[in-house]
Amino acid sequence: MIPPVVIAIGGNALIRLGERGTLAEQAAHVDDCMGRIAKLAAKGWPLVITHGNGPAVGNILIQMECARDTVPPMPLYIADADSEGAIGFLLQQSLYNHLLGHIRGHVHWNQPRLPSGSISDACVLSVVTQVVVDRDDPAFGSPTKPVGPFYTEAEAAILGMERGWTIAGDAGRGWRRVVPSPRPIRVVEAAAIKRLAEGGDIVIAAGGGGVPVVEAADGRLSGVDAVIDKDMASAVLALQLGAKMLVILTSVDCVYLDYGTERQRRVPRMDACEARAYLDAGQFAPGSMGPKVEAAALFIEGGGEYALITSPEALDDALSGKAGTRIADQVRGQ
Amino acid sequence: MIPPVVIAIGGNALIRLGERGTLAEQAAHVDDCMGRIAKLAAKGWPLVITHGNGPAVGNILIQMECARDTVPPMPLYIADADSEGAIGFLLQQSLYNHLLGHIRGHVHWNQPRLPSGSISDACVLSVVTQVVVDRDDPAFGSPTKPVGPFYTEAEAAILGMERGWTIAGDAGRGWRRVVPSPRPIRVVEAAAIKRLAEGGDIVIAAGGGGVPVVEAADGRLSGVDAVIDKDMASAVLALQLGAKMLVILTSVDCVYLDYGTERQRRVPRMDACEARAYLDAGQFAPGSMGPKVEAAALFIEGGGEYALITSPEALDDALSGKAGTRIADQVRGQ
Numbered sequence: 001m002i003p004p005v006v007i008a009i010g011g012n013a014l015i016r017l018g019e020r021g022t023l024a025e026q027a028a029h030v031d032d033c034m035g036r037i038a039k040l041a042a043k044g045w046p047l048v049i050t051h052g053n054g055p056a057v058g059n060i061l062i063q064m065e066c067a068r069d070t071v072p073p074m075p076l077y078i079a080d081a082d083s084e085g086a087i088g089f090l091l092q093q094s095l096y097n098h099l100l101g102h103i104r105g106h107v108h109w110n111q112p113r114l115p116s117g118s119i120s121d122a123c124v125l126s127v128v129t130q131v132v133v134d135r136d137d138p139a140f141g142s143p144t145k146p147v148g149p150f151y152t153e154a155e156a157a158i159l160g161m162e163r164g165w166t167i168a169g170d171a172g173r174g175w176r177r178v179v180p181s182p183r184p185i186r187v188v189e190a191a192a193i194k195r196l197a198e199g200g201d202i203v204i205a206a207g208g209g210g211v212p213v214v215e216a217a218d219g220r221l222s223g224v225d226a227v228i229d230k231d232m233a234s235a236v237l238a239l240q241l242g243a244k245m246l247v248i249l250t251s252v253d254c255v256y257l258d259y260g261t262e263r264q265r266r267v268p269r270m271d272a273c274e275a276r277a278y279l280d281a282g283q284f285a286p287g288s289m290g291p292k293v294e295a296a297a298l299f300i301e302g303g304g305e306y307a308l309i310t311s312p313e314a315l316d317d318a319l320s321g322k323a324g325t326r327i328a329d330q331v332r333g334q
Numbered sequence: 335m336i337p338p339v340v341i342a343i344g345g346n347a348l349i350r351l352g353e354r355g356t357l358a359e360q361a362a363h364v365d366d367c368m369g370r371i372a373k374l375a376a377k378g379w380p381l382v383i384t385h386g387n388g389p390a391v392g393n394i395l396i397q398m399e400c401a402r403d404t405v406p407p408m409p410l411y412i413a414d415a416d417s418e419g420a421i422g423f424l425l426q427q428s429l430y431n432h433l434l435g436h437i438r439g440h441v442h443w444n445q446p447r448l449p450s451g452s453i454s455d456a457c458v459l460s461v462v463t464q465v466v467v468d469r470d471d472p473a474f475g476s477p478t479k480p481v482g483p484f485y486t487e488a489e490a491a492i493l494g495m496e497r498g499w500t501i502a503g504d505a506g507r508g509w510r511r512v513v514p515s516p517r518p519i520r521v522v523e524a525a526a527i528k529r530l531a532e533g534g535d536i537v538i539a540a541g542g543g544g545v546p547v548v549e550a551a552d553g554r555l556s557g558v559d560a561v562i563d564k565d566m567a568s569a570v571l572a573l574q575l576g577a578k579m580l581v582i583l584t585s586v587d588c589v590y591l592d593y594g595t596e597r598q599r600r601v602p603r604m605d606a607c608e609a610r611a612y613l614d615a616g617q618f619a620p621g622s623m624g625p626k627v628e629a630a631a632l633f634i635e636g637g638g639e640y641a642l643i644t645s646p647e648a649l650d651d652a653l654s655g656k657a658g659t660r661i662a663d664q665v666r667g668q
Contacts, residue, residue: 020405023406060416063405065401066400067396074420078423081422082394085415085416085419085462086416086419088462089464092464093464093557096555121525123522123523125463127459127462128418128422128423192530192533195529195535201526204462213427221430222427
């Protein structure tokens with residue numbers, strides 16, 4: 001049984017800076033990214049794809065607010081689940097289309113036009129994913145992650161009272177709700193995702209970091225409004241799956257030190273210890289390269305073989321060691 | 335290998351007439367319905383659950399319209415995918431919670447608090463589902479299914495032109511978009527759903543009848559704005575899965591003839607031939623009991639063993655033949 005590879009797709013595979021997020025824009029980015037991943041998929045590797053939902057879930061929250069007099073707004077975790085459906089659909093359809101006619105492993109990929117009632121061999125499918133966080137995570141004591149629409153100070157104050165939201169000013173652009181960003185503990189549906197990937201299906205999971213849930217003493221789950229970093233969730237999922245490799249795709253081709261300065265330089269490889277040292281030294285922006293490097297370190301420390309941070313464009317080269325940043329255990333990785 | 339059972343849940347397991355569809359309302363209905371299904375699940379049967387999205391997707395469309403000046407509205411099929419995420423999440427979490435502590439088959443259900451990184455035995459999970467419809471289906475020539483918000487005649491005329499919508503008056507309540515309701519041909523992800531169900535997972539699929547897609551000559555799929563009847567989609571999925579039984583849950587305990595008249599009487603059982611004859615005689619309301627009986631007939635004609643139409647409350651009795659309507663093949667069913 002080949003261990004699965006987990007690929008985390010960045011938000012810019014969906015909506016890019018300055019775009020409104022029309023379906024045409026999103027579909028074009030998805031198509032480009034999935035075309036690159038299809039090449040990997042065609043190699044026959046068990047594949048699990050995770051993705052962000054940053055701009056998409058923001059749009060859903062704005063839609064909910066605009067309609068609040070007619071339709072009861074749903075909590076953030078329901079908006080997360082919404083976005084897992086819609087983004088998952090876009091990704092699975094695009095990858096399916098790219099794979100048509102490919103041979104994957106020993107099977108001809110999902111032959112079109114099978115007679116109704118018969119079953120093709122392999123699927124691309126999205127799984128609605130719950131991710132457990134700890135109610136005692138210190139993040140719940142200090143919400144910091146802005147979500148949803150901007151409000152005036154007066155509106156924000158009323159909403160804060162009505163809905164129990166924590167509100168914070170956002171860099172002079174207005175007031176926004178802030179939510180906690182707790183650490184992911186486990187993906188509830190990991191066992192099924194593993195079975196699917198090992199059976200030859202390509203699974204899209206943990207979208208937007210998963211729907212955050214807390215677990216009561218009796219094991220019951222309930223949704224909670226929070227933002228789980230999608231790269232951290234991907235690392236946790238990769239460990240649960242026994243994945244060999246975690247690939248984190250972003251908008252830069254590799255990890256840089258002193259990024260954006262004259263001293264900027266590439267990091268072709270590092271071990272988890274070095275990664276932690278750079279993180280501690282503040283080398284990577286929080287909410288940007290920071291969580292990616294931390295997720296890679298977490299994966300290696302948990303027993304993963306290696307992690308790769310690169311861009312979709314450089315993915316092919318990165319897999320053959322000619323681009324990207326490879327994070328591996330000092331001993332095993334040499 | 336025990337063949338899976340497909341259970342189709344009606345819209346009233348989510349939002350009921352006169353309700354606004356708050357999360358509390360939806361969660362209470364879901365919890366009630368899933369509590370009943372958990373008893374079946376605990377018997378160890380491979381189980382696939384399908385559901386409607388009628389009121390929920392309408393709410394999403396209203397939210398999209400209200401925010402259209404800020405956020406680009408998405409097509410209906412994306413709203414369908416959204417709703418598969420959100421409703422799927424509600425169902426899978428509720429059923430998971432009901433199953434805690436149960437023994438299912440030979441495994442103790444999803445033990446809570448497993449050490450991080452280990453994999454529990456079985457999952458409840460929702461799969462984002464695409465359902466292929468035929469671009470040449472006559473339904474595309476005459477859209478009849480109203481969706482989304484009501485408009486004034488003037489608004490409706492503009493939207494019709496701008497977006498290429500077909501608009502129709504809705505019983506004096508205003509003007510609405512109408513979309514086609516083509517017949518489902520196949521569920522794209524059926525093979526994976528079958529593998530999951532046979533492996534012991536409980537799968538939620540084909541929500542809202544699935545995301546409607548058309549298939550090009552080269553096999554490529556693309557989304558299309560339409561409404562697929564969820565009971566018909568469930569019958570098609572059940573046949574693809576080789577299911578033994580299709581259970582259609584609705585708000586009445588069984589099928590009635592001359593429903594709502596003095597001559598109203600129960601139908602404890604019928605064969606597919608009788609079902610077709612009653613359908614032809616106009617015994618069942620279109621969009622209500624009609625598609626349920628037709629879905630049951632389709633399932634039997636396609637080789638299914640038997641179908642059951644009943645309410646969640648009468649499900650237990652219906653399974654032991656004391657309630658509900660059983661549709662079976664004349665010969666095999668006797």
